[in-house]
Amino acid sequence: GAGVSQTPSNKVTEKGKYVELRCDPISGHTALYWYRQSLGQGPEFLIYFQGTGAADDSGLPNDRFFAVRPEGSVSTLKIQRTERGDSAMYLCASSPSLGGTYNEQFFGPGTRLTVL
Amino acid sequence: AQKVTQAQTEISVVEKEDVTLDCVYETRDTTYYLFWYKQPPSGELVFLIRRNSFDEQNEISGRYSWNFQKSTSSFNFTITASQVVDSAVYFCALSEARGTNAGKSTFGDGTTLTVKP
Numbered sequence: 447g448a449g450v451s452q453t454p455s456n457k458v459t460e461k462g463k464y465v466e467l468r469c470d471p472i473s474g475h476t477a478l479y480w481y482r483q484s485l486g487q488g489p490e491f492l493i494y495f496q497g498t499g500a501a502d503d504s505g506l507p508n509d510r511f512f513a514v515r516p517e518g519s520v521s522t523l524k525i526q527r528t529e530r531g532d533s534a535m536y537l538c539a540s541s542p543s544l545g546g547t548y549n550e551q552f553f554g555p556g557t558r559l560t561v562l
Numbered sequence: 563a564q565k566v567t568q569a570q571t572e573i574s575v576v577e578k579e580d581v582t583l584d585c586v587y588e589t590r591d592t593t594y595y596l597f598w599y600k601q602p603p604s605g606e607l608v609f610l611i612r613r614n615s616f617d618e619q620n621e622i623s624g625r626y627s628w629n630f631q632k633s634t635s636s637f638n639f640t641i642t643a644s645q646v647v648d649s650a651v652y653f654c655a656l657s658e659a660r661g662t663n664a665g666k667s668t669f670g671d672g673t674t675l676t677v678k679p
Contacts, residue, residue, distance in 0.1 A: 477665060487671030488566075488653050489607070502666060526608060537607065541665075550597060553607035 447470070450554035452538050452556050457530055458560045467523040467557045471540030477501075479551055480513055481537040489537050495521060528561045535559075563641040564589045566656050568670035575644055576678050583639045583673045585654030591615075596630065596637045597667065601651040613637065615659075644677045652674070 450472040459465050471478050477496055479490035491505040495515045503513070510528075515521040526534055536557050539551035565588040575581045587596065595630050598610040611621065621628050625642045641648055651674050655667040 479666065481669075486671070488655075488671045489667075491666045491668065494666055496665075505666070536607070539607075550609045550612045552609065553599075555604075555606045 450538055450540050450552055452536075452542075452554040452557050454557060454560045455538070455555065456560075460530060460562050462531060463528050463561075465525050465528055465560070467536050467538075467561065469521045469523070469538030469540075471519065471521070471538070472552055473519075475540035475541060475542055475552070476518070476553075477541045478515060479541075480521070480523050481539065483535040483537055485496060485534075491492065492523070525559075528559075530561050533559055533561045537550040564591075564594075564656050564658060564666050564668045566654050566668050568652075568654055568673050570673045571599035571671070572674045572676070574676045574678065577646060579677075580640060580642050580676075581644050581675065581677075582674065583598060583641075583652050585639065585670060586639045587635050587637065587654070587656045589656060589658060591658040595659065597657070598628065598637075598639050599653045599655060599669075601653060601672070605654070610639075619630045635643070641675075644675075646677050646679055649677045660662060667678040 453468045466530050479494040483489045491507040493503040494501055497518045498515055510526045513523045535556045537556045539553045541551045566588045594612045594615045600608045618630050627640045629638045651672040653669050653672045655669045657667045
């Protein structure tokens with residue numbers, strides 16, 4: 447079946463602009479995760495959803511970052527007033543359930559965000 | 563707090579050599595999961611293996627093998643007879659099974675493996 451998809455694959459924006467990054471998880475996966483990966487580093491947790499609700503948003507760096515998953519499937523990561531330091535690869539992952547035995551996460555190809 | 567350390571930033575080997583990637587972790591939870599992921603140049607993270615904290619059996623899958631030792635908090639990954647296609651960044655990750663950290667994974671900074679022909 448289809449894997450996790452993310453759009454756009456690349457996003458270039460100017461400092462101060464608003465951006466939305468979209469994630470389509472694997473069908474039937476209830477848990478959805480957002481990570482940010484800077485060059486030379488491992489993915490850094492931002493937020494995860496169980497169904498429609500944000501189960502843990504402790505990784506969001508500040509209130510310019512927000513994510514939603516209104517129908518428990520597609521999720522959108524929103525960044526307001528972008529800054530150059532927001533430039534990174536934004537990864538989305540999904541898993542069949544939160545915790546439990548089936549805890550491996552299936553990652554999408556990522557959205558590379560560049561803030562000029 | 564949970565932490566994953568991959569001390570080897572870069573490793574370079576010649577094809578057919580065996581190579582071991584080290585991973586050391588810290589967690590307060592008694593039940594957790596450990597993972598290895600591969601990130602090839604194309605960029606997409608590929609899941610390789612998951613281990614549960616209560617299962618210390620080593621595992622072999624083709625040319626890949628994993629050595630999980632709770633006593634030293636290590637989960638090392640060995641590639642036997644390496645191939646050029648193994649060139650990638652490899653990440654070790656930890657996920658706690660319960661509590662406030664349940665579900666989310668903490669990743670190491672990765673080891674870049676280059677296999678030369």
